[in-house]
Amino acid sequence: MIEKFYDVIVVGAGPAGTTAARFAAEQGVSVLILEKDRDIGYPVRCGEAVSKDGIEPFIKPDSKWIASTINSFVLISPDGTEVKINFNRTGYILERRIFDYELGKLAAKAGAHILTKAYVYDLLREDGKITGVKFEHNGEKKEVKGKIIIGADGVESRIGRFAGIKTHIKISDMECCVQFTVSNINVDASTCYFYFGENYAPGGYLWIFPKGNNSANVGLGIGGDKAKIKSPISYINNFLENKFPNVPKLTMISGGVPCSLTLSEIVKENVLLVGDAARQVNPLSGGGITSGMIGGSIAGELAGKAIKENNFKLLMDYPKIWHSRVGRRHEMYYKVKNAIYNFRDETLNSIAHSAIKIPESERTLLSIFKIALLDKPSLLFEFAKIFFY
Amino acid sequence: MLLIEIKPDKCDFCGVCVGVCPEDAIELKEATIKISEELCTNCAKCVWCCPIEVLVFRKDKIQQLKASTFK
Ligand SMILES: Cc1cc2nc3c(=O)[nH]c(=O)nc-3n(C[C@H](O)[C@H](O)[C@H](O)COP(=O)(O)OP(=O)(O)OC[C@H]3O[C@@H](n4cnc5c(N)ncnc54)[C@H](O)[C@@H]3O)c2cc1C
Ligand code: SF4
Numbered sequence: 100m101i102e103k104f105y106d107v108i109v110v111g112a113g114p115a116g117t118t119a120a121r122f123a124a125e126q127g128v129s130v131l132i133l134e135k136d137r138d139i140g141y142p143v144r145c146g147e148a149v150s151k152d153g154i155e156p157f158i159k160p161d162s163k164w165i166a167s168t169i170n171s172f173v174l175i176s177p178d179g180t181e182v183k184i185n186f187n188r189t190g191y192i193l194e195r196r197i198f199d200y201e202l203g204k205l206a207a208k209a210g211a212h213i214l215t216k217a218y219v220y221d222l223l224r225e226d227g228k229i230t231g232v233k234f235e236h237n238g239e240k241k242e243v244k245g246k247i248i249i250g251a252d253g254v255e256s257r258i259g260r261f262a263g264i265k266t267h268i269k270i271s272d273m274e275c276c277v278q279f280t281v282s283n284i285n286v287d288a289s290t291c292y293f294y295f296g297e298n299y300a301p302g303g304y305l306w307i308f309p310k311g312n313n314s315a316n317v318g319l320g321i322g323g324d325k326a327k328i329k330s331p332i333s334y335i336n337n338f339l340e341n342k343f344p345n346v347p348k349l350t351m352i353s354g355g356v357p358c359s360l361t362l363s364e365i366v367k368e369n370v371l372l373v374g375d376a377a378r379q380v381n382p383l384s385g386g387g388i389t390s391g392m393i394g395g396s397i398a399g400e401l402a403g404k405a406i407k408e409n410n411f412k413l414l415m416d417y418p419k420i421w422h423s424r425v426g427r428r429h430e431m432y433y434k435v436k437n438a439i440y441n442f443r444d445e446t447l448n449s450i451a452h453s454a455i456k457i458p459e460s461e462r463t464l465l466s467i468f469k470i471a472l473l474d475k476p477s478l479l480f481e482f483a484k485i486f487f488y
Numbered sequence: 489m490l491l492i493e494i495k496p497d498k499c500d501f502c503g504v505c506v507g508v509c510p511e512d513a514i515e516l517k518e519a520t521i522k523i524s525e526e527l528c529t530n531c532a533k534c535v536w537c538c539p540i541e542v543l544v545f546r547k548d549k550i551q552q553l554k555a556s557t558f559k
């Protein structure tokens with residue numbers, strides 16, 4: 100049963116939405132989450148890689164949703180040069196269908212109501228003000244009122260559009276992805292593999308993230324302007340046929356990662372956008388789980404406070420807080436992404452050749468990045484600007 | 489005339505097309521996809537970005553359209 104009225108309505112039950120809901124509910128206000136799918140956490144459109152440090156502030160690591168623990172990366176250049184990097188922190192490959200569920204339970208425990216199979220198709224307006232949402236549930240059209248609406252509707256980001264925010268992104272910023280979860284694959288269970296180059300994933304990368312028991316997520320993302328020429332599905336099929344011709348494929352998903360800057364407008368009137376919907380993904384790595392949870396936590400907490408203190412001006416602080424905590428760093432990553440986006444195979448190979456000369460103990464992503472910088476001196480300047488502001 | 493053809497049986501309902509559509513012409517529910525003929529401008533961005541070739545740009549329809557307007 101859901102009520103007719105809530106203080107905060109969250110649309111979308113991904114990590115950003117459930118975290119926003121939890122942080123709002125913890126302020127003692129009433130919260131409803133509407134999710135269009137029948138199941139929270141499924142289908143899993145994700146490589147499932149996170150860093151331990153990234154998720155710990157939001158949820159205590161639990162073996163039931165950790166598929167494997169990662170301590171090294173291998174970067175593979177177009178000519179096959181393998182650059183191994185010891186990850187000096189801990190990474191996890193998640194079991195997101197369980198992880199997302201647990202985040203949902205945490206929100207529920209804090210008091211949030213949850214309704215699945217609830218597709219939000221518009222905002223409710225009265226006297227020109229946004230007063231709730233319209234949704235379809237089991238084929239019936241319904242309405243629910245809310246003082247604050249949080250759009251956590253992922254890559255589609257239509258809630259923002261309903262509120263009048265331009266949320267669509269340019270195609271070269273959309274990483275178009277396909278991923279198979281495969282079994283019987285012989286890869287190291289504590290290493291993430293990344294393949295770069297024209298043949299693997301132009302304007303992106305191909306990944307193998309091990310999930311233990313010889314299974315792994317094998318996927319890739321390429322920029323939309325590259326997908327226009329050849330589709331992601333044909334790249335991944337090529338790769339699997341060549342490298343792992345006989346692995347059984349347990350699942351296949353498609354998906355998109357909005358690797359753009361965060362939208363310039365993430366709050367409008369009483370509508371806030373969080374996670375992929377706000378374009379809060381790390382535009383260089385395409386990782387959006389932790390940054391979505393950060394965005395969600397900021398927005399959720401502000402929404403709760405705004406209701407409690409009956410001061411909606413507080414919502415206007417959201418972009419500023421996001422920007423100082425994460426957004427500014429993402430601006431730098433976005434510049435780096437754009438600089439390397441069109442790197443040619445020869446450049447990638449020469450970076451790899453230089454990188455393997457660095458002793459393994461000193462090899463870090465940063466030291467490799469410095470080599471990449473030599474190919475693109477203008478980046479140094481951008482870097483300096485960010486660090487010395 | 490809508491020049492984008494959807495192969496609904498192939499669709500994974502992932503939302504990439506919705507995320508790049510400048511006109512907000514695509515509606516995606518849990519397992520249905522619909523393009524609004526009224527809103528769509530046939531810009532083809534959705535076709536280019538669909539990772540698994542669900543959407544097709546029907547060039548042949550342009551020919552049809554031309555043929556019918558010059559009749
Ligand atoms: C192939 C792929 C691999 C990735 N790999 C990684 C990775 O390894 N590490 C990482 O950190 N990130 C990764 N990402 C990114 C990560 O998955 C997202 O950033 C993350 O899921 C964003 O969380 P979110 O809560 O913002 O949105 P989502 O998790 O997308 O959740 C949005 C929810 O909103 C619902 N919804 C949408 N519209 C409506 C509506 N109108 N009404 C009701 N509900 C609606 C959707 O059904 C969905 O459940 C990957 C993404 C892809 C596509
Ligand atoms: S991008 Fe392709 S697979 Fe994804 S929802 Fe659109 S048509 Fe379907």
Ligand code: SF4
Pocket residue numbers: 492508509510511512513514523527528529530531532533534535
């Ligand atoms: S062709 Fe362009 S306007 Fe039409 S649905 Fe696709 S992206 Fe939207």
